[in-house]
Amino acid sequence: MSDIYTRIFKVVQEIPAGRVSNYGTIAKFVGSPRGSRLVGWAMNKSHTSEEYVPAHRVVNRIGMLSGKHHFPGEDIMQQLLENEGIVVIDDQVQDFEKHFWDPMKELPEDFI
DNA sequence: AGCCTGACCTAGG
DNA sequence: TCCTAGGCCAGGC
Numbered sequence: 001m002s003d004i005y006t007r008i009f010k011v012v013q014e015i016p017a018g019r020v021s022n023y024g025t026i027a028k029f030v031g032s033p034r035g036s037r038l039v040g041w042a043m044n045k046s047h048t049s050e051e052y053v054p055a056h057r058v059v060n061r062i063g064m065l066s067g068k069h070h071f072p073g074e075d076i077m078q079q080l081l082e083n084e085g086i087v088v089i090d091d092q093v094q095d096f097e098k099h100f101w102d103p104m105k106e107l108p109e110d111f112i
Numbered sequence: 113a114g115c116c117t118g119a120c121c122t123a124g125g
Numbered sequence: 126t127c128c129t130a131g132g133c134c135a136g137g138c
Binding site: 022023024027034035036037038039040041042043044055058059060061065066067068069070071077 | 117118119120121
């Protein structure tokens with residue numbers, strides 16, 4: 001497992017319940033500004049991590065659940081989010097800006 | 113080595 | 126405003 005994954009997982013683990021973030025922002029924060037697709041790949045592999053990685057709290061830039069089909073069951077991702085108080089309609093997080101969690105603002109710059 | 117694939121993003125028409 | 130093409134990084138074959 002390369003170091004970039006470790007960093008991605010580490011940041012995702014910091015996302016509080018009831019908040020969501022997106023791939024591009026995380027990629028930027030871990031030092032790979034154009035590596036948004038890599039973050040998606042990392043989420044795909046996240047179940048191999050020893051630590052729990054709340055991959056369902058990561059959505060794309062417009063708040064859509066683009067990764068729902070990679071969860072073990074239909075609408076599992078949506079249910080996980082709704083358990084945390086987030087409203088999802090048509091694979092779209094409602095009030096996305098309000099729930100958005102930005103590592104650039106919430107975490108210290110030397111977190112990595 | 114080379115080509116294809118993705119849980120993405122941005123710019124341009 | 127919607128749609129497309131291109132660029133991006135790493136992995137799989």
